Amino acid sequence: MFTGIVQGIARVENVIAAPGLSTFVIEFPEDRVQGVTIGASVAINGTCLTVTRQEGHRLYFDAMQETLRLTTLGDLKPGDETNFERAARIGDEIGGHLLSGHIHTTATIVDILRPENNVTLWFELPETWAKYIFPKGYIAINGASLTIGEVEGNRFNVHLIPETLRATTFGKATKGQKVNIEIDSQTQTIVDTLARLGYDRPATV
Structure with a gap:
């Protein structure tokens, strides 16, 4: 599980393509890979991947074609x-909300507003x-665990403070x-339960 509190920015050093598989070589800040082990889970742009190899502060991850198809990882290049966020441990503070690292869909940034001291992104x-x-x-x-601002049809925005941008x-x-989207699991459960009970049907006059 993850908390949605991004721990930093990592850089793609190489992408090794093989039939049905891509291996990402990603360079992390040196102080962020302490204690990492083969088999550990790390969220890369929200996608849960497994560490398959380590060379210093470079970690290797394999992604199947289905993962590449459903997420933005297939677009990554050196x-x-x-x-990135390493998997949460028991006792860690949950500063955002619980995430599985399983991406539901992707969204596209359609507008960027830059009022003083913050940024609003429309998706x-x-x-x-x-x-x-x-x-x-x-x-x-x-x-990144974020709070939705306004919603207009299938578009929504989020407001980002300078620390989030940094x-x-x-x-x-x-x-x-394009960005990866993971829907809040509790919201999805409530909406789907109400739909099964028939409450998603439009009202009739």
Whole structure:
């Protein structure tokens, strides 16, 4: 499990393609790989991956074609930066909200507003997932636990403070960029339960 509190920015050093598999060689800040072991889980842009090899502060991760298809990892290339979070341990503070590291869908940044001292990002996601998006609800974007601001159809925004921009890759976000989305599990459970009970049907006059 993860908390959605991004622990830093890592850099993709190499992507090794093989039939049905891609291996990512990712360079981490040196002080962030202490105690890591083969088989450990690390969220890369919110996607839970398993450490398969370590060389100093470079970690290796394998991703199957299905993972590459469902997430933005297939677009990563050497030099790209990613958010990362190592798996939470029992007793860790949950500063964001509990995440599984299993990506539900991707969204596209459609607008970036820069009022004084913060940034507002607008995202568009597939209509299928819009039913889980509520103002003031939780969402994980590229592994960062964030609070949803406004919602307009299948578009929503989040407001980012300078510390979030500093500690994550959102400080270099661009329009048209795709991001990984993990829907809040509690929200999904409530919405799906109500749907099974018939409460998602439009009211009739």
